[in-house]
Amino acid sequence: MEIKKRSAFKDPAQDLAWFENWVKQLESQNNRTYQPLPVQTSLGKTHIWGLHTENETLEPLVIFPGARTTPLFWDFDKNLDNLGRHFRIFLVETNGLPNLSDGNTPDIKSVGYGHWAAEVLTQLKLEKAFIAGASFGGLICMKLALTNPEKIKAAFLLNPGCLQSFSLSPKNLYYNLLPLLAPSRKNVSKFLDKAVFCKPTHTLSPGAEKLIIDYELFAITRYQDRTQKPYDMANELRQVTVPVYLLEGDKDQLFPFQRSVANAQEKLPGLKEVKVFENVAHGIETYGPALKFINTKVTELVKKQK
Template sequence: MKIHRTSSFKNPVQDHLWFRNWVERLEMANGRKYGEKVIHTSLGKTQIWTLKDFDPKKETLLVFPGARTTVLFWDLDKNLNALVDHVNIFLVETNGLPNLSDGNTPDIKGNGYGSWAKEIVDNLELDKVFVAGASFGGLICMKMALVCPERIHTVFLLNPGCLQPFSLRFKNLYYNLLPIFSPTEKNVRKFLYQAILCYPHHSLSKEAEQLLVDYEVFAIRNYKDNTQKPYDMGMELTGVTVPVYLLLGDKDLLFPYQKSAKNAVDSFSKLQEIKVFENVGHGIETFLPTFLYIRDTLIKSNKNNDQ
């Protein structure tokens, strides 16, 4: 696979240590120890987190994070407790994002990320998986669906960044650019409160919020981000032949939900359902009812397979 761009931490040893300390803080908050797997892929080292020992009797869920996040955001406030008893979970740290995976990336307009995702499934020796992705991770899911649909049961797209262009509305641009130009804790909180969360309905505990804020400040200040951003995949999505569930927040400033919903109806031949959560921002992967919805869908799918 051709490497198109490479991102990196400014001080890899020091910054990796900071990240591991952050993971330890999350583990203490959640009362669990994350397992680790390192897979060598065409993009270099890929870091994967697990919650429990693999159970061959259960189906498997592969999770991809949003841009400028770690996939461990999915377990803030122990949200993955809703899923862990029902499915094996592999939390994939996407290459090119500020995490412990290497920073190499393919051209985002090609299918390189899809081939990379297939490598992960092959390396984990999984036949077929459920796949979930938030924002940038939603685009990764779609690339995988185009490359190896036979390896996917169902895709869960959470406020995906592939159904429309990034919003250029003034409010969205202002709150997204504010912490980039001035990466202070105060500005990161403004961004989170206005674009990612939606208080009081979509909120985090004080401890989880502080973890999120600390990570974002760290990532903006210490990561040389050359990774391409998600784009509107348009007609490419008509080639997706796997079942798709679309989960949207009605307060998403980055990708307003109405347009995502319309484009999904126009694009996906196997669109199963569109679920819109009221008073939920872009960071839908931090919202517990999202996980309860996925859990109920997985249980229903398992029952249908048993019949």
């Protein structure tokens, strides 16, 4: 696979140690351990975290995170418990994001990420799985749907970054650029409050909020991010035939839900259902009812297959 961009930490040894310590803090807060499952792919090392992976009677769920996040965000305040005990969960640290995976990335507009995601499932010995992606991760899901639809039971897109371009509204640009131009705990907190969460409906505990501020400040100041950003996949989506469920927050400023819903209904032939959550912003993967919705839909699909 052709490598288009290479991102990296400024001091890999020191920065990766910081990240590993951050994971230990999350494990301590949640009173559980994430199983490290590193694999080799065309993009180099790809790190995956596993939960309940030893029980092969459970349905496999593969999760891809948003940009400048880790899939462990999905488990702030033990949020993954909202999926019940129905899944073997595989949390993929996408290459090119600030995590333990190598920083190599393909051209975002190629199908390279789809081939990479297929490699990840193959390395995990998953012939077919449910997949879910938030923001950037939604684009990864659709790339996999283009290259290897046979590997997907159904795809869940959470405020995906592939149904429209990033909003250029002054308000959205202000809050997103603020922590990048002036990194500080105050500015990261303001970005999270105004763009990622929607208090009091959509929020985190104080302990989890500290962890996300720590991570965001770390990612902004320590990671040399050259990874291309998601884009509107437009007519590429017409080739996606797998079942797709779209989960949207009505307060998402980054990718306003009305346009995402309209584009999905027009261009995704496999679209099965749209669920819009009120007073939920861009960080929908941290919102319990969204994961409960995934649990409900997968339970229904599995019952139909029996």
